[in-house]
Amino acid sequence: MIICGIKLTHDGALALIDDQQLVCCIEMEKLDNAPRYMHFNIEMDRLEQLLQQYGYSFNSIDRLVLDGWAPEEQITINLGKGNFPVKLAGYGSMVMRENILERQCFDMPGFSGLSYASYQHVAGHIAGAYCTSPFANQQEDAFVLIWDGGMYPQLFYFHHKTGSVENLGVLFMLIGNIYSIFSQHFGPYKVKEGVVNDQLSVAGKVMAYIALGELKPELLPVFRSIYDAPGQKNMQFANSFSKTFLQQVQGRNYRDEDILHTFHVFLEQLLVEKLTAKIKRYPGRQPNLCFAGGCALNIKWNSAIRNTGLFKEVWVPPFPNDSGSALGTACCEMITAGTNYALDWNVYSGPAAINNGADEKWITQETTVQELAQLLFEKNEPVVFLNGAAELGPRALGNRSILAPATDAAMKEVLNKIKSRESYRPVAPICLEEDAPDIFEPGIRDPYMLFDHKVRPAWKDRIPAVCHLDGTARLQTVNSTDNPVIYELLMAYKQLSGIPLLCNTSANLNGRGFFPDAASAMAWNEVNYVWCNNRLYEKTEKHSFQLLSPTYNTSI
Structure with a gap:
């Protein structure tokens, strides 16, 4: 079975899987010096050219799968017949007890007889992390932690025998973008009121910047008291959290570097604390962990989780953010279609380098x-x-x-x-x-x-x-x-x-x-x-x- 997964929104990409083997994964930003986080923007002729490089065609695809996204955003696709709005499965900021791997089917607008499937965005992160993990190869179950930009950190458990995902719930009520949202009040990331910084790129810069600061232990209880305060913790809580902190430390002359460093430590401690408590509620489970979502690019948090000793092994795929979503949604279809959940893959599966361009210089x-x-x-x-x-x-x-x-x-x-x-x-x-x-x-x-x-x-x-x-x-x-x-x-x-x-x-x-x-x-x-x-x-x-x-x- 040939499966083509497509991520339409930022970090747009297509992934091609043929009988559990990854043929290629083409991220739009890696074609033609395109901007970082580029949306899927190729028409049918270009898509056909890309597939032919690997010996395939669009007509050879058995199943087309589109990554899910927020329903309030209108997403379009252009396959050579104009821009058409498409229906997608949801995002999954905080999934409840529904079937996380639910397969939704739609007709492709502008193409008679062409249909596609879609899975929730969170499901793509789960499937991409598990199917590329050593645990899938070993036919073992695994916990799967997903913490993405617009998601709360959510813990799941993948049952290999049944290919099903158990929802173990949210760890705490801070979306992954809290790291970027909080930083927009400090240092070189400070922005004017009402302006949001580039949340896709700033988190990695902040992770480097905090090395200029040092831990201020007296600020940790301040962060915790704001988090523990009664009140609704919805998607806007990240903004109110940041503003409340600013009010409480006003006039105390802390360096921005120290504040950001200490905030990083606060989130790390909260993550370890809540993950530890959640895991201990499920004794006897296989001690494997997959971690994905944009927050899994934070090497210090990854190491802190590994250093807890809770897990035999911690697996983070090299594409834990949305750059792996095309592959992940294709893996959802692979799970639905069969009983082999281990993807045969190689990290070097992007576009080939080309020798060209020499001149007299x-x-x-x-x-x-x-x-x-x-x-x-x-x-x-x-x-x-x-x-x-x-x-x-x-x-x-x-x-x-x-x-x-x-x-x-x-x-x-x-x-x-x-x-x-x-x-x-x-x-x-x-x-x-x-x-x-x-x-x-x-x-x-x-x-x-x-x-x-x-x-x-x-x-x-x-x-x-x-x-x-x-x-x-x-x-x-x-x-x-x-x-x-x-x-x-x-x-x-x-x-x-x-x-x-x-x-x-x-x-x-x-x-x-x-x-x-x-x-x-x-x-x-x-x-x-x-x-x-x-x-x-x-x-x-x-x-x-x-x-x-x-x-x-x-x-x-």
């Missing part, structure tokens, strides 16, 4: 991974690295990355400058899995950059570019199976330098999706080298990055 030649490692070692400057199919989700995991040596503290400044990012933003390390425990704490396997790790003291001076202000790192580990090309590059670089990691940040224009081709990276014109599928493009008139000469300690 760039020279080009075939360059092996070993030769690229030599270049990184000798030149000590950033290289755009484009390889094969793009990674799924919002984080560059090696195939759409800017790579650079981490031995010079100034490299973080260089990377943030060429990316037009704030100076406090961290740069992630991409590291050989077998060496990670020696460099990071805990340093265990983390192939999707979704947990928090501390840089061990002995390594802080050796890899300063990937040390965040609080001494942590958003680590990605790589082994020979995860990404053989990156693994080969890191091995070669380690042999030369004694350092088994590189800086890794996303290769994209500011506010845009990943570079789709070499031409885009060259047109960006911020680096001297672009490597794409074993071909190196070298700028003839070089930028000067004014970095220190690298110094290496080859003993490891």
Whole structure:
């Protein structure tokens, strides 16, 4: 059975599943340097072209599935016959006791005889998280925690034997967007009254910014008293919570950085407290947890949950936010259609990188991974690295990355400058899995950059570019199976330098999706080298990055 899932709203995408195997997942932002969070905007001719690249056509699709959304919003689709409003299943801010995997069917407007299914948005997060998890492969049950922007944190339990989802209820009454809504009153995120900031992008920035602050323990009871105060906690509670806090601390001269840091800790403690209490009400269940929704991109919360010891394993997919919703709604249909709930998938299932665009300003030649490692070692400057199919989700995991040596503290400044990012933003390390425990704490396997790790003291001076202000790192580990090309590059670089990691940040224009081709990276014109599928493009008139000469300690 061939299933095509489509996410129409922000983070628009299509996912194609053929007999429980993921063929591809194409996020709109990863085509043509499109803006981040792009809606689904392709007509039938383009859709047909995309499917043909994988040997399929629109007519070969057995089941078409559209992700659910808020019913008050009018959503349209254009498949070459104009924009038509479509009916969708709901959002699921707080689901009650209904069948969470209820399948709703509709006729496609403008297409005689074409019908589609739709599932609640929350159901897509549940199915996408579970079906990609190791628990599905092991035929085990699992708790599934979903906390998305417009949702309260909700706990479910997936019963593998029956393919059914049990609703265990809400943990607490704060929607995921509270993190962004609260921040709009402080620091660089402060906005004028009545204006809402960009909630899709600001949360990740705040997570980095709080490293500038410190915990103020006396504020934790203030946050808790506001939350515990009697009164209705509806969808507007996030706004009233923020305004009440402002009133209570007015004139107390707290730094914005400290307030945001402490608020982060308050939410983390509340999440752990309520999750722990809820799990203890269900003894004897299999101690597996899937966590998805936009809040599952918060690496510190993920680590806090893992550190509770409540679970044998915590699984966070690399696309926990809405970038995984097309895949998730397709997984809902896969669950409904059969008895095998484990998706055969690979994180590198996005659009393929294209070699193109060389001109007189760039020279080009075939360059092996070993030769690229030599270049990184000798030149000590950033290289755009484009390889094969793009990674799924919002984080560059090696195939759409800017790579650079981490031995010079100034490299973080260089990377943030060429990316037009704030100076406090961290740069992630991409590291050989077998060496990670020696460099990071805990340093265990983390192939999707979704947990928090501390840089061990002995390594802080050796890899300063990937040390965040609080001494942590958003680590990605790589082994020979995860990404053989990156693994080969890191091995070669380690042999030369004694350092088994590189800086890794996303290769994209500011506010845009990943570079789709070499031409885009060259047109960006911020680096001297672009490597794409074993071909190196070298700028003839070089930028000067004014970095220190690298110094290496080859003993490891």
